[in-house]
Amino acid sequence: MAQRFLILEDGSIYPGHSFGAGATTTGEIVFNTSMLGYQEIVTNQIYHNQIIVFSQPIIGSIGIAHDSYESILPTAKGMVVRDITDISKNRQRSLSLDQFLKQHNIPGISGIDTRHLIRQIKQTGTIKGSIVDVADDHAFDQLHATVLTNQQVAQVATPRPYPNPNQGYNVVVIDFGLKHGILRQLSKRDCNVTVLPWDASAQDIINLDPDGVLLSTGPGSPLDLPESVLDMIRTIEERIPLFAIGLGHELFALANGSEITKLKLSHHGANHPIRKIITNEIIYAMESEEYVVDPDSVDRDRLITTYLDLIDGSIQGLRHRDYPAFSVQFFPDGAPGPDDSVDLFDEFVEIMGTRE
Amino acid sequence: MAKVVVDAMAMQRALTRITYEIIEHNKGIDGLVILGIKTRGVYLAQRIASRLKQLENATVPVGELDVTQYRDDIEHDAQDVDPTVTVSKIDFPVTDKKVILVDDVLYTGRTIRAAMSAIMDLGRPKQINLAVLVDRGHRELPIRADFVGKNIPSSQQERIKVSVSEIDGQDSVEIIER
């Protein structure tokens, strides 16, 4: 395996071995502490423009499975791992991670002291990095000069509507960079889904006469999306049951007067206990967040806090006081991660049932 | 033959949803009191109150209404029988309060009518809303629930059995064919 380098904005150089594509890429360095599901993680569109560091040192050990994609065309900028296993034949699986990354032009680098890297970026905060062939001044110049787009949603969301027909409730999903787990869960509940582009207007949605609307996950900052998205949410929440996840949750909070703050370092992992406030239960779920709702900004006359992370205190869920509209920061569909909260989809379906 | 139509998880969700709907409907919990109809309605009322407390960090008073005359212990709201409802434990005033009346199953509506009379004897609430875990249809009176956990269309030959973990060891709703 050819030697390549991970270089960071602060001048650090991590030599490692190339796997996946040989492309030179630049992105924000984020780390994920999930112990399973590298395929689901790397195909999640929330990682658009990002280079993902895996704390789990053994990656690639089960190849790639046809039923574990979270998007068809992943847009992560790279994978940083300690150890890569190029295995393509585990049970029915036929594609290796290495081959998969090559197909999608995503570079990987292995042999990295990922624990050190994670401890370092825990201290420096979010930092840009590149995977390069040569760690010279030129590479660093390029890294510093690269401005990452803030139009991630427009780049990954579907440009045109498409249906996912079924027999049940009529659900409109607004795609901000949708992870497939959401569609899988709606399918399991027989929902007749229409996916609309992220910039669909309230009228576009109402025209489809949905029983419910779901605002999807997606990459980047909710603050980079135009005010029209918030207007759409304010109109819809008054009329149609609304469920929002991830970026959708952040938008829902913004639309209802809350403020969003950027974390010093994004958090990606599935091991934090989350308190479900209404019943005082503890659940676990995949959390993946760069932006969180500022707890002090929540307008208590409009929103109720429904879920809290017990480790970092972040708000993980909200519900509107006046309308059947609710949101979660974490991923209730798992993929990867625990599915302790997957019945939020049932709750959504039941709400649609009572509002018929 | 018993068939589980609402399992423990679904019952939890139904109560959670009803709780949110109560907040939605009443714009908060100011002036709210909850009255449960014995036996299972009381436990459901307590669960709703505990959820409200979790969310709003304020205590909503819970009172109990007793059905003294009923045909069997599974469905007190049975046909052709007018049950008598008495106040068994309500140690707070209801006048000018928003009352949430809670029962497990809504059937003919006769129990609810009796319950409302009993409440009216106590004072003059600002409003009365009805929350039920199950609405099984077959109403004999013009009564409608404001908050419904689950609509279970049923035949009159069937019985609906609600179990709550506090006294039955499990949470479930079953349909039992007679």
Add this chain to the structure above:
Amino acid sequence: MDNEIQKVLIIGGGPTEIGHETELDAACVQVIQAFKKQGIRSLLIDNNPFSVALEDVQPTNIFIQAVTANNVQRIIEREQPDAILASVGGVTAISVVQELQENGVLADNDVKTLGIPADALMDINNPDRLNDVMRHVGVPVIASETVGTLDEAINVATKIGYPVIVKPIAPRIDTNRMLCENEQDMISAISRGFSWSRFKQCVIEQSIVGYKEIELVSMRDAMGTQVLIAGLENIDPIGIHSGDSMVVTPTLTLSNEEYETLRDTAFAINNQFQFTGVVHTHFALGSSENSYYVTKVTPYNDRGTSLVACATGYPIAYVAANLYLNQKLTDVHLPEIYHFKQTALLEPSLDHVVVRIPLWPFEDVKNADQHLSTVMKSVGSTIGVGRSTEEAILKALRSSQFSPQDELPSMNDLTDSQLISQLIHPLSSRILVLIEALRRGYQIDELTELTKIDPFYFVKLRHILEIEDHIKAHPMGVDALHEGRYYGFGDGMIARIWHTDIDTVRKLGQDNHISPTYKGIEPSAGELLNSPTAYYSTFELENESQQISAKTVLVLGRGGNQLGPNASADYFTTEMLKQLRKSGYQTVIMNTNPNAGSLTATLSDKQIIDPVQLGDIMNVIAIEHPVKIFVPGNRHYLTRELRHRNYVISILPPDQEKRSELLNDHANIGLDLFVTEGHIVPILASDLRSDRGIATTLDQITLMRTPATLTDQQLTAIIAHAKDYLGAHKRTGMVQMLYTTNGQQAPQFAGVRPTRLTTIAYLNKVTGINWVRMLVRQALGEIDEDLIAKLAVDIRSDRRSQVRGTFPFKQLQLPDQLGLTTQEVGARISFETL
């Protein structure tokens, strides 16, 4: 918190045996600590002389008795405890509590069971009831049916599909399950089965041999809050007992979906049974979607939970103890030492891999059948921790070898047919045989077919061979050294490959800055920055382990448990650590035994989980600069090599210059003494016996009994002789003088030897003086001779006591035979009732 519970009777695990070693006692120690903090009075019943827990409980609360229902019942009736805890006493404790539940003793005395509700106690070991619970929570159940005729059997087997297992119901003899691949097998098995069954009935069960064996360890509180601590993956498939299987954590070959399904299942079962504390759930996972079964539910501490605690740094037994008292997981605060205050609810996320390799007793019990099967045969295990699978496997493998020289035995003298036979019917050399097969060019697909081991592991083993080739091809190559060390090759191994010595290899590393980097073992995968106390080494960029003090003692743990003196070594090591700390030293322990109580984080200042091999020890020394190195029990090669390099070594009990001086190989009286520069203190005279009576050789002496059958005159004579002898021959520490007696005649001197570790544990219990601590203080030069002069040891006490070695013959399915000291798996101690 449950205030009704003030007094808890803890059921100990009894003597070490195949199935459990020190992990139960280690868990018990943590439970006692946690109970103490909550103001609970702990009573403890156990007869294991090597129990550390027995040192931690007030003597008035200790019952040194065999763990039987009768004994426990008597204690309950006399002491009236509020509750009883079986969760740190293994299967024995569970069955005792089951019995007391069944016969009403618990109810009559109003004693609650902690952790496992009384109903659940009755269900967990009953396959039928367990299956009912599985069906209730919607978990697939292995298809099985009871049959009484051949026709029925054939129909059922056809319906279930071959292969099937035939098990006679209520068999008259101790039988195994019979695996049938086809109808012909089945016909012969069923006729045998009917003839063995008291009811002429058999159960025909779907075979899951070859399935993956996965284990999950979870915690649950009384509120129903649950946290998953970790998953364990058995590298060997179902068909080899998980205790005899190589195990890796975290799971490496499971998809997210599979893992979450098992997690949900484990949680649902825990909820159904209303367990509190720790639960270890075993699964069989098939290759097709949704084919998984629950094979075992153990809601108590065992080797799986201790492995997970060791691998994650999560103090399972301590947290569980709080949960038994109905504390909520949200309220449990971990001891300060664990450095993270985020409650016990953080689900551990690992950034390292741990591999466990079992150790078998076949060197010491040569006539045992060495095939690995569904019956457990191993007596201990070692783990390797690494940042790659290769590194973890190699470290575990290096620690599992009996040779002290950090070399792996060669398998190249196996013939091809022997090799194939051992691939299909594995022996204890399992992993070496797998490597040898790859070396001979077997393809991964073939090997997976033969062994049912996931191909992932063959890819890793093959990589190890490639690295070995690379090292071979580049003698004294800097890159080769780096790659070798990076993937877990020991300096000793590399030296041997290069036909050089270890110092040359180490110098090459030093000159080229190929230095070990220690990484913390903690449950947050680096997300929380606090430094833990447990570390392992690898060769990367960042080293997290710094010298802890200028007054550090390094203690070399004994590694994996084996037969013989090892059974008591961990007790010895633990007491050693306690005294070193008391004497004002910071302590660093190296060990590889996941079940070792001596690795408990609260006992030492730093724990290094790396092979206790020369190169690895010198790596630790280079960072810690210990003032002394303590070695419990002797290890000649290591201590010689370390002394040779001018390190200060204390071997305890002291390795006498001339170890033993034996005039003959027979003795029936032993006199143990503590010898300082100025004093000779007789401790105990005892009869030395074999398990069957008279010991004709010294290695048959596995039973000690006091008071010795000596007349007062004889006792006076041997004490005088011993003092004379030891005064003339310079020896210090603890020695055992050996004599032969015959009736009233004067005892004949038979020789002198260092007191065995096993014996020291016995002496501690009998005299109430902790001789391990005395030895440590002596080695530290802290012995106050005036105090020794006043030391009151009542050698003429007529309190009757006995310690007796126990042997693994029954578990190894051997006929009862005369046990030797080298075959002791544990021991039991008793007082008064002999």
